[in-house]
Amino acid sequence: MDVDSAKKRCSFCGEPGRADLPLVGGLGAFMCGTCVDYYGEVVAAFRQSGRDNGSPWEEMSDPEVLGKLSMIVRTGAQVDQFLLEWVQLARSRTLSWAEIGRALGISRQAAWERFARDMPDLEDPHTRTDAG
Ligand SMILES: [Zn+2]
Numbered sequence: 001m002d003v004d005s006a007k008k009r010c011s012f013c014g015e016p017g018r019a020d021l022p023l024v025g026g027l028g029a030f031m032c033g034t035c036v037d038y039y040g041e042v043v044a045a046f047r048q049s050g051r052d053n054g055s056p057w058e059e060m061s062d063p064e065v066l067g068k069l070s071m072i073v074r075t076g077a078q079v080d081q082f083l084l085e086w087v088q089l090a091r092s093r094t095l096s097w098a099e100i101g102r103a104l105g106i107s108r109q110a111a112w113e114r115f116a117r118d119m120p121d122l123e124d125p126h127t128r129t130d131a132g
Contacts, residue, residue, distance in 0.1 A: 001085045008078060010035055014071040028082030029075070087115045 005017030010032035017023040023030035031039070046052050057065065090100050101111035 001089055002081075005030075009074060011075045011078065012039070014074065028079030030078070084115060084118055087111075088119060091119055 005021070005023045006019060008017045008023055008030050009015065010017070010023060011025065011029040012031055012035040015021070015032050015034070017030065017032065021032055023032055024036065025031050042053065057068075060068075087100055090103075096108070097112045097116075098108040100115075101108040104111060106114075
């Protein structure tokens with residue numbers, strides 16, 4: 001599992017992680033220290049007032065909205081990579097494609113077709129004799 005912040009981006013502002021700007025997160029979403037501070041203040045303000053401060057996109061310009069699109073695509077790719085790393089972890093623990101598929105709500109074959117080409121062990125479940 002790759003935990004190197006330098007290879008990831010903040011899922012909230014898009015800032016790339018660096019050695020001096022580590023990211024925190026989980027489930028494929030990461031947050032830089034600047035966003036942790038900002039959203040900490042947002043949550044504190046909500047707790048104090050009992051209401052949130054609305055939808056920030058309503059005050060964005062069209063270029064700002066368009067600028068978010070590529071960031072959303074990058075975040076999606078980061079989440080996909082995170083899922084792949086966790087499937088690799090599951091496979092390294094010898095969990096079967098059937099178990100992985102069941103956890104994802106898809107068939108064993110669908111799980112294998114989606115992830116096996118990116119796995120170190122590229123065995124086709126159709127050629128295996130065990131229950132893999
Ligand atoms: Zn950020």
